[in-house]
Amino acid sequence: MNTDMLRQITEVESTRYQQDGVVFLQGMFDADWVEVLTNGLEINCQRPTDRSRIWDRDDRDRTMFWDSQAWRGIDEYRKFIFDSPAAKIAGQLMNAASINFFFDAVFVRSAGSQFATPWHQDEPYWSVEGYDTCTIWMPLVPVKKANALAFVPGSHRSGSAFSQYNFGELNPDGKVDVDQVDFTAVAEADLPDIDANPDKYGVTSWDMAPGDCVVFNSRIIHGGSGKLDDDRDLRVFTTKWLGDDVKIKFRECGMDPDHSALMTAAGLAPGDRPATDLYPQIWSRG
Ligand SMILES: O=C(O)CCC(=O)C(=O)O
Numbered sequence: 001m002n003t004d005m006l007r008q009i010t011e012v013e014s015t016r017y018q019q020d021g022v023v024f025l026q027g028m029f030d031a032d033w034v035e036v037l038t039n040g041l042e043i044n045c046q047r048p049t050d051r052s053r054i055w056d057r058d059d060r061d062r063t064m065f066w067d068s069q070a071w072r073g074i075d076e077y078r079k080f081i082f083d084s085p086a087a088k089i090a091g092q093l094m095n096a097a098s099i100n101f102f103f104d105a106v107f108v109r110s111a112g113s114q115f116a117t118p119w120h121q122d123e124p125y126w127s128v129e130g131y132d133t134c135t136i137w138m139p140l141v142p143v144k145k146a147n148a149l150a151f152v153p154g155s156h157r158s159g160s161a162f163s164q165y166n167f168g169e170l171n172p173d174g175k176v177d178v179d180q181v182d183f184t185a186v187a188e189a190d191l192p193d194i195d196a197n198p199d200k201y202g203v204t205s206w207d208m209a210p211g212d213c214v215v216f217n218s219r220i221i222h223g224g225s226g227k228l229d230d231d232r233d234l235r236v237f238t239t240k241w242l243g244d245d246v247k248i249k250f251r252e253c254g255m256d257p258d259h260s261a262l263m264t265a266a267g268l269a270p271g272d273r274p275a276t277d278l279y280p281q282i283w284s285r286g
Contacts, residue, residue: 001032005085009092017093021156021217025089025207029138034210037237038140040076041106049073051257055117055170064115064226067074068105068257070131077104081239087283090241093215094132098284100274102128102240103257105244107163112230117149119194119223122240124161125183126218127250127259128274132243133218140235141246143208147234150224152194156217163187167256181254194221248272 006028019021043068047099052067071077080086081101091099117249123133129189133240137149148190168180194201203224218240228234248270250260263269275281 001036001083002030003083003085005088005111006030006202009089010204013251014093015264017217018143019216020151020153020204022151022153022204022214022219022222022279023093023216024208024212024214026212028089028213029084029086029211031211033080034140036076037080037138038235040074040080041108041140041235041237043074043076044070053171053175056113057172058114059211060112062110062113064110064113065108069103070106071104077237080237082280086239087241089213089215090134090243091283091285094241094243096132096243098244098281100242100279100281101244102126102133102242102274102279103259105227105238105240106192107236107238109226109228109234109235109273110226111233113226113228113234116226117223118165118167119191119221120165120167121155121162121219123218123220124186125164125181125251125256127248127257127263128246129138129249130243130246131217131219132245133215134241134243135218136239136241137214137216138237139208139212140210141233143234145205145207145234147228148205148208148234149214149222149236150198150203150226151214151216151222152201154202154205155221156219156264156279158189158219160189162189162221163184163190164191167198179212181258182241183253183256183258185253186251190265195224243276246274248274
């Protein structure tokens with residue numbers, strides 16, 4: 001398995017990431033990494049964390065499963081985070097001196113699931129603040145453009161925190177009462193009705209195969225993935241990465257996910273660089 005990048009990121013790809021806030025990178029991870037993560041996800045689905053939730057269950061019992069921060073309990077995830085080229089990819093795209101790992105999240109739809117992820121941003125609701133935060137979104141099965149995660153290019157530079165969906169409401173099984181956050185107080189602008197006119201917003205997504213990834217700035221508006229064909233499932237592993245300007249921030253209105261208790265217990269306070277072994281530094285330039 002390749003611990004270094006399978007290929008260089010081109011100038012065109014770097015520029016696209018800076019300008020659009022999202023870039024599609026074809027063929028970045030070899031089949032061994034896909035296998036490692038597929039095995040890890042299998043274990044994760046069998047042994048979900050307390051944070052896990054079914055976001056959607058329809059009358060045909062098709063589901064959308066979400067879990068997060070499972071990496072400490074799953075060797076395969078840890079291996080990917082520490083040994084794969086993911087941190088270097090994030091470092092190169094964000095032009096960072098060093099990269100810390102923030103957290104993992106998985107999005108698993110059973111075949112035919114019609115659930116579409118609501119449009120949203122990430123960083124304005126996290127327990128950190130910084131322009132240089134990104135997600136690497138990796139499907140572990142082929143996914144068509146129409147079903148892959150989609151983006152509003154350039155929206156990472158809008159300077160606004162748009163009204164945010166309360167993901168805590170996605171809980172058909174009523175399993176746990178977590179992440180219930182009313183974000184009204186933090187919203188600076190209404191989220192535009194993107195589905196009403198996707199062309200107007202330049203909505204972009206890609207046909208993707210295992211080994212490809214999309215890297216996006218955590219301020220970009222994204223969503224819309226799902227609505228699968230009956231014979232297609234969608235298993236996605238994501239990792240969230242922190243670049244140079246990121247500091248801890250506790251938001252009074254609430255956070256999703258809320259790491260404030262974990263951070264405080266680890267001796268981290270607002271204004272600190274997220275570090276310690278909670279958010280390990282994985283990569284540094286040179
Ligand atoms: O894969 C999805 O449906 C959602 C992914 C997402 O919103 C994220 O990684 O921030």
